[in-house]
Amino acid sequence: MTIGIIGAMDEEIALLLQAMGQVEEHEQAGNRYYRGTLHHHSVVVCKSGVGKVNAAITTQVLIDRFSVERILFTGVAGAVNPMLNIGDIVISSACIQHDMDVTALGFKLGEIPYQSNSIFRADQQLIELAKRVCEEIVPQRHMVGIVLSGDQFIASREKVKALYETFNGACTEMEGSAVAQACSLNNVPFVIIRSMSDKADGSAHVNFAEFTVEASERSYQMIDHMLQQL
Numbered sequence: 624m625t626i627g628i629i630g631a632m633d634e635e636i637a638l639l640l641q642a643m644g645q646v647e648e649h650e651q652a653g654n655r656y657y658r659g660t661l662h663h664h665s666v667v668v669c670k671s672g673v674g675k676v677n678a679a680i681t682t683q684v685l686i687d688r689f690s691v692e693r694i695l696f697t698g699v700a701g702a703v704n705p706m707l708n709i710g711d712i713v714i715s716s717a718c719i720q721h722d723m724d725v726t727a728l729g730f731k732l733g734e735i736p737y738q739s740n741s742i743f744r745a746d747q748q749l750i751e752l753a754k755r756v757c758e759e760i761v762p763q764r765h766m767v768g769i770v771l772s773g774d775q776f777i778a779s780r781e782k783v784k785a786l787y788e789t790f791n792g793a794c795t796e797m798e799g800s801a802v803a804q805a806c807s808l809n810n811v812p813f814v815i816i817r818s819m820s821d822k823a824d825g826s827a828h829v830n831f832a833e834f835t836v837e838a839s840e841r842s843y844q845m846i847d848h849m850l851q852q853l
């Protein structure tokens with residue numbers, strides 16, 4: 624079984640590549656894909672780029688060209704649930720596209736018109752595995768919850784409150800739900816794992832860059848530990 628690993632940050636990809644040693648490099652649609660092994664698993668590692676379109680293309684390439692049978696996505700996100708603090712981890716129970724808005728035609732916010740499903744559930748086994756690993760790495764500082772995605776960096780108190788109230792989201796980011804939709808349409812199990820870099824309230828610029836290094840290290844550890852136990 625080949626496992627696709629999508630990282631959002633250069634730093635975490637670098638750590639994964641270092642651990643993989645020798646890799647085969649492939650290029651498609653503007654992205655680099657690195658095929659190799661990690662803890663005896665065949666893996667393909669890549670960076671999606673920012674936003675839902677990039678994430679969907681990357682996911683479909685992983686599935687079509689590299690025949691991956693599981694996808695793990697790691698990166699940072701803005702906390703939406705007020706219980707979460709910076710540095711905490713959210714494991715996706717499901718993903719919703721918060722910026723899908725066809726309310727003018729009577730659809731619910733987040734509902735993708737004329738499609739049977741707009742809430743993309745993560746794989747239960749991968750969720751359980753991620754929970755076990757979180758208990759080792761960040762005990763008591765993780766939550767399984769809804770990951771919201773949109774092509775927007777959220778930086779307002781009002782908006783983050785609305786996201787919580789409308790969708791009961793745990794966190795918000797810009798790719799997870801696109802990965803989730805592509806995986807669901809292809810019947811590929813996935814999980815999204817996000818470290819909270821900010822509270823999506825406009826104070827993000829203060830701590831974002833500094834936090835990225837720490838979050839990359841933690842994301843790498845998550846993937847490393849998950850692969851050891853998979």
Ligand code: ADE
Binds near residue numbers: 701775820822
């Ligand atoms: N990624 C990290 N923080 C985010 C935020 N506040 N909004 C969207 N994506 C993010």
